[in-house]
Amino acid sequence: MWLSDERCAEMVEASWSSYSVRHCDSDILKRVEICGRDLAWWNHNIFSNVRKELMNKKALLVEAESAAIVSGQNGRVRELKQEINILLDKEVRMWSQRSHTLWLKNGDNNTKFFHCRATKRHKKNKIRGIMDENNTWRIKSEEINLVLVNYYWELFSTSRPNPQWPQLEHIPSMITEEMNLALTDTFTTFEVKEALKQMAPFKASGPDGMPPLFFQHFWGVVDADITNSILS
Known part of the structure; x- marks a missing residue:
């Protein structure tokens, strides 16, 4: 949902470039943490006031319709209706994602349904x-x-590990020395990128709280720093 707003990309780029990375894993994780915190602030203070904006736009629409009856000019009415439709679509997508309802299409503007699903899921999982x-x-x-x-x-x-089980000696080895070297070799930036592409966008977020979608969409922003971290 955030990706529908161009200000999201601007926030990520500004936040990512605000922290100096010294090409080590801890610095990359610190930058991801800062970026996540800035996005949370942006969402709370700028992006997520959908309901408040809807109320304001609807109130302005009533005034604009009254003025259009007198003046005969309805340009402002059309403009406000378009803005309201965008906000309604944003509200539906917000509750759709929060409800984790994947079997219903995004275009179904049933905000009440998604809201009930999200509330029920929150109570059940808490x-x-x-x-x-x-x-x-x-x-x-x-x-x-x-x-x-x-x-x-x-x-x-x-408390009593015993890795030298005699049963293991009777299991034939299927991994050759060459295969083992390939498996234990240092992974490359290309392999990281390919692995990210294959992950579901909103699944398996790590300890930093960032889902794969963040790295999939903003790979152009984080690519250089992750590459330097891998090669260092």
Whole structure:
């Protein structure tokens, strides 16, 4: 939805170039973090006031229609109707994305339906509390996160590792030395770009919170810095 506004690209370019990268992974992650924070501010303060803008435009439309009856000039009325249609389309896409309803086309202007779906999904997915290993009920978000991380850390770790299982000796090796060298070789910028192209735009966002769509669409902005980070 943000990509429909040309100011989004301007915000990304300005934010990305505001931080000096020293060609290491931590600097790239820091730049992504800053860019995400700037986009969140832009969305809250500039882009997402759709409802407020709709109310203002509709009020202006009523005044313009009254004035057009007197003057006979309806140019302002047509202009306001066009702006309202754009805002209505933006509102539908906003709630469509928030509801994660993929089986209904974007052109269905059923804002109430998408709003109900998003609200229901939010209530269903919200974790209000969780019991930790000491049977203590945790309700703060940071405490819930810690309990979940600790649980899976214990689940996928062992206190008595034994990598030298004799059973493994009877499994034939299918990976040749040449194949192993290719698999463990340093990946290239081309491979990163191709992998990003194959990812679903809004799936599997990493710890930075940025979905693949960000890198797919703004690859021209981030390409040089990611390339330098890979080659360094």
